[in-house]
Amino acid sequence: MDHSALFQKVVSFASAVHEVTHEMTRGVKDEDITHVQYKILEYMMFVQPVTPSEIADCVNLSLPNTSRELRKLLEKGLCEKGVDEADRRRQMFRLSEEGQALMGRIFGQEQMRFEQRIAGLSAAELTEIEQALELLRKRVFK
Amino acid sequence: MDHSALFQKVVSFASAVHEVTHEMTRGVKDEDITHVQYKILEYMMFVQPVTPSEIADCVNLSLPNTSRELRKLLEKGLCEKGVDEADRRRQMFRLSEEGQALMGRIFGQEQMRFEQRIAGLSAAELTEIEQALELLRKRVFK
DNA sequence: CCTTTTGGTTATCAAATGATAACGAAAAGA
DNA sequence: TCTTTTCGTTATCATTTGATAACCAAAAGG
Numbered sequence: 001m002d003h004s005a006l007f008q009k010v011v012s013f014a015s016a017v018h019e020v021t022h023e024m025t026r027g028v029k030d031e032d033i034t035h036v037q038y039k040i041l042e043y044m045m046f047v048q049p050v051t052p053s054e055i056a057d058c059v060n061l062s063l064p065n066t067s068r069e070l071r072k073l074l075e076k077g078l079c080e081k082g083v084d085e086a087d088r089r090r091q092m093f094r095l096s097e098e099g100q101a102l103m104g105r106i107f108g109q110e111q112m113r114f115e116q117r118i119a120g121l122s123a124a125e126l127t128e129i130e131q132a133l134e135l136l137r138k139r140v141f142k
Numbered sequence: 143m144d145h146s147a148l149f150q151k152v153v154s155f156a157s158a159v160h161e162v163t164h165e166m167t168r169g170v171k172d173e174d175i176t177h178v179q180y181k182i183l184e185y186m187m188f189v190q191p192v193t194p195s196e197i198a199d200c201v202n203l204s205l206p207n208t209s210r211e212l213r214k215l216l217e218k219g220l221c222e223k224g225v226d227e228a229d230r231r232r233q234m235f236r237l238s239e240e241g242q243a244l245m246g247r248i249f250g251q252e253q254m255r256f257e258q259r260i261a262g263l264s265a266a267e268l269t270e271i272e273q274a275l276e277l278l279r280k281r282v283f284k
Numbered sequence: 285c286c287t288t289t290t291g292g293t294t295a296t297c298a299a300a301t302g303a304t305a306a307c308g309a310a311a312a313g314a
Numbered sequence: 315t316c317t318t319t320t321c322g323t324t325a326t327c328a329t330t331t332g333a334t335a336a337c338c339a340a341a342a343g344g
Contacts, residue, residue, distance in 0.1 A: 010275065012188055015184065035330085053291065062332075065332065067293055087340080089290065089291045118282065132278050178301075195320090206304080213323085230309080
């Protein structure tokens with residue numbers, strides 16, 4: 001397998017991931033948030049608390065735009081803000097109760113759709129999936 | 143491994159794929175096209191010729207918006223339009239020479255970045271990657 | 285101290301995208 | 315033939331996102 005063919009497989013794979021992600025997160029539009037706001041909340045589900053700079057890096061947003069979206073999330077009551085007492089320039093953001101609840105609803109729906117996709121797979125097959133995820137994460141999508 | 147944990151791994155994996163894709167396609171902004179226009183051209187690199195409806199489905203765009211973007215691509219001379227003689231409602235789009243060339247440039251850059259990611263991996267490891275891609279594609283991202 | 289750097293915010297503007305209505309032309313179907 | 319459905323286009327508007335400049339406050343570093 002030459003590199004060029006592998007590369008094309010990766011591109012088309014990434015495209016499929018995008019498509020499935022889009023389909024699974026379809027429930028986002030029922031809640032009153034935009035797509036980038038969802039990305040921020042999703043990130044906070046895994047890392048918390050988090051500073052605007054970190055978010056800007058990971059969600060690929062400029063710092064001013066990150067700040068704007070965080071303000072909107074604050075206004076909606078979906079996250080909370082605190083200050084790092086060790087370095088008072090750093091603003092620490094975390095999900096509010098309401099934010100947790102919202103993400104719980106969305107993840108719940110998403111997970112149901114995910115369950116449908118993997119319905120009927122054996123435990124061994126699920127383990128294979130998990131290993132494939134870890135392999136690609138380590139070697140390609142790091 | 144319970145379903146909930148696997149689900150979370152998939153979500154965070156998808157997020158990593160997004161991020162790496164974003165980084166690899168950074169070269170798109172050097173060319174005079176937008177992100178969705180790039181997605182359309184990318185799709186046409188794999189499937190050709192293609193109708194507006196197919197694109198709308200695969201790129202997750204409404205038909206009117208697809209039509210608008212295709213018109214812009216036509217205006218830029220990056221694709222060409224024909225009619226399906228068997229069903230004259232169907233419009234067949236394909237990349238023009240110039241469109242091919244443009245995508246060649248972008249894919250070239252992307253592939254270089256990809257090469258850096260997989261630099262130093264053995265043939266066996268590359269095969270593992272390929273198999274992992276196929277597995278996930280078949281079981282999860284279909 | 286004083287200067288520079290870092291982290292963050294606000295404001296503002298341009299561009300891209302999403303959504304919808306209205307329309308036409310070809311095909312399918314009664 | 316007449317009606318309905320499918321495929322596509324154009325136009326228009328609202329919203330989202332991207333980009334940039336100007337600014338403040340805290341920290342770092344001399």
